[in-house]
Amino acid sequence: MERYYKSVVDVGKKLLGLVALALDLEENFFERLGAFNDQAAVVRLLRYSGELNSSKEEEPCGASAHSDFGMLTLLATDGVPGLQVLAFISHNLLIKKYEFLHCSNKWLHTKKALKTYEDFCVNNQCFVVNIGDLMERWTNGLFRDVGKKLLGLVALALDLEENFFERLGAFNDQAAVVRLLRYSGELNSSKEEEPCGASAHSDFGMLTLLATDGVPGLQVCRDKDKEPNVWEDCFVVNIGDLMERWTNGLFRSTMHRVLSVGEERYSVAVFLDPDPNCVVECLESCCSQTYPPRYYLNFDCWG
Numbered sequence: 001m002e003r004y005y006k007s008v009v010d011v012g013k014k015l016l017g018l019v020a021l022a023l024d025l026e027e028n029f030f031e032r033l034g035a036f037n038d039q040a041a042v043v044r045l046l047r048y049s050g051e052l053n054s055s056k057e058e059e060p061c062g063a064s065a066h067s068d069f070g071m072l073t074l075l076a077t078d079g080v081p082g083l084q085v086l087a088f089i090s091h092n093l094l095i096k097k098y099e100f101l102h103c104s105n106k107w108l109h110t111k112k113a114l115k116t117y118e119d120f121c122v123n124n125q126c127f128v129v130n131i132g133d134l135m136e137r138w139t140n141g142l143f144r145d146v147g148k149k150l151l152g153l154v155a156l157a158l159d160l161e162e163n164f165f166e167r168l169g170a171f172n173d174q175a176a177v178v179r180l181l182r183y184s185g186e187l188n189s190s191k192e193e194e195p196c197g198a199s200a201h202s203d204f205g206m207l208t209l210l211a212t213d214g215v216p217g218l219q220v221c222r223d224k225d226k227e228p229n230v231w232e233d234c235f236v237v238n239i240g241d242l243m244e245r246w247t248n249g250l251f252r253s254t255m256h257r258v259l260s261v262g263e264e265r266y267s268v269a270v271f272l273d274p275d276p277n278c279v280v281e282c283l284e285s286c287c288s289q290t291y292p293p294r295y296y297l298n299f300d301c302w303g
């Protein structure tokens with residue numbers, strides 16, 4: 001138990017170092033601030049009996065909805081599902097998501113932002129890292145500012161006013177979702193498969209800001225990278241699917257994946273999604289007779 005405690009605290013410190021770098025602070029910022037001085041990592045061992053509620057109205061609940069108080073929480077489970085994460089899903093995101101999954105969803109007709117609990121896919125190869133309330137206060141404001149600045153530049157590049165996305169309401173109730181990632185670095189046993197940390201995908205939202213610890217692994221499809229690439233001392237900024245929709249395909253969302261290179265790897269991804277109620281339609285300045293709108297909000301096709 002002591003060994004487990006020590007290695008979890010080390011992982012936590014490494015992740016907080018990355019959070020600091022992602023915030024444009026020195027890696028040891030939180031250490032210098034004294035956050036680890038007399039720090040106690042509290043380990044809670046949990047057992048859920050699995051008993052179902054007798055009342056049909058109530059959802060059977062092991063632990064009711066909450067956020068954790070501190071900086072970060074690292075969660076390891078036995079692989080039995082149950083953990084859910086509250087997701088704010090916009091109508092546009094939902095369309096995109098179900099397009100991707102090739103299936104229909106009744107909520108597609110509501111045109112409203114939804115707050116839903118999504119099952120968290122538990123995988124015994126990973127920790128789930130929850131951002132605590134203190135860290136959220138620190139990060140959310142900062143990432144909103146960086147994101148706003150970048151989106152101002154995107155607007156200027158599209159021949160729009162710098163505050164275009166702000167005026168559209170994209171930042172009204174915007175949440176920057178921070179995902180702290182650790183890749184174990186284990187290589188696949190099968191020779192046919194490429195050793196994969198995260199399979200090829202594009203991100204859903206407007207922009208993603210990505211900071212890594214310098215271990216290679218991230219590949220971007222359009223560059224046709226032969227070797228896993230490293231970007232140092234910078235954020236990698238990925239364009240998301242909603243930005244592709246907004247710009248009528250002028251800004252393509254970035255297809256990317258993470259290969260396993262036999263070395264442990266950490267990264268911090270900040271997903272900038274628009275306000276869940278913001279309508280994402282092809283911008284006029286990106287459409288012409290030659291390039292008519294490629295994306296419509298066509299609800300009928302979802303039956």
Ligand SMILES: O=C(O)CCC(=O)C(=O)O
Nearest residue numbers: 181203210218258267269
């Ligand atoms: O870890 C990385 O470099 C990429 C992570 C990523 O693409 C994602 O979480 O969507």
Ligand SMILES: [Fe+2]
Nearest residue numbers: 201202203256
């Ligand atoms: Fe991604």
